[in-house]
Amino acid sequence: MENQSCVKIINEWDIVAARQLGRNVAKELGFGTVDQARITTAISELARNIYLYAGQGQICIEKIYDGGKAGLRIVAVDSGPGINDLRQVMEDGYSTSGGLGAGLPGVKRLMDEFLIDSNPGTGTDIKATKWLR
């Protein structure tokens, strides 16, 4: 797909590459500085989750168009251990790694749409979208 570009997350510096990509795409689409910061932060969270919990995976940034609306979609895919209890990870303050536990619920608040699909053993698939207003 022409409107999609991906970054493989293998080491910590790939997180920087992923959010740089996201920032550039967000700029191209005409997002303001606040939304740019939201998008890059969301990418940073998702990429870090991949790096911390799944070891490796991929972040894709898509430009999407829907009936005159333009938007940016972050697709984070990994084939790591998956998430046992989705409701639990979407609660603020829940963390298995001693972190703040604000990552996933935070991403949901930073973006407009948030879809998570995960099965223990098969990995996690997250799609988060921000629409241009």
Add this chain to the structure above:
Amino acid sequence: MNSTILNFIQNNKDSIFNHWLEATKENADERVTKVVSDQVFIGTSREFIDLIISNIKSSNEEFTSKLSDFSEKIVRLGWPLSFVTKGLQTFGKIVFEGMQEAGIVTQENQMKVIYEFDGWMTPMVNEVVNMYSATWERTVSLQKIALQELSAPLIPVFEGITVMPLVGTIDTERAKQIMENLLTGVVKHRSEVVLIDITGVPVVDTMVAHHIIQAADAVRLVGAKCMLVGIRPEIAQTIVNLGIDLNQFTTKNTLKKGVEAALELTSRKIVNVEGAE
């Protein structure tokens, strides 16, 4: 090295070179042609061909030192490695085709010549790749050291007040350094207030926030107060969206306001001197 191949290359040096230049120019991508002028391109190419030929004539040691000089030059010019390896391949192909045309390579000795040719080309390609990666590795390690040097300085600005400006991405390694520098510095400078300035941090996500909170907690344990300054408006919004609790921090939007607040905390203030000109 088979003397027939050697003789052929030496005798047809110029025509091989011209052939090679044409073929390479066609294949060269923009990255190569854009950064260098035609003159430099031809000059370097000639050097490249001379180098390949000198490999046949000169001793191994001499060649290695020449090759390292050359690869350094190429890296400086910014030519991609693929261009150089492809250049070697093209060179081999041109020589081989030329020999075929001249009737040196026949149906019978074809396999033998190919085998010998390969035995000569492969070590050379390996050498080039090795040189290249060694040069890159050195560059990367130097940059790593340079990056570490500008990592996390702690600057005493007033009696009891120190500032730690953070610039750039904070990863696990840097977070560790920040913590160490902060604690040793606070004790060394007998700081009462430490200002952490995050104006230069592009993204504040939960991990960065977590590290800063931990650092502030540790600073509190050694008896100083931590203040977070340089929070840009967009960062403030993302922090709120993420739901990060920074209530235990005093926060200011600029370093200037932070210094004023810190002076106040240590019962001092900046005053205008009356009568000063």
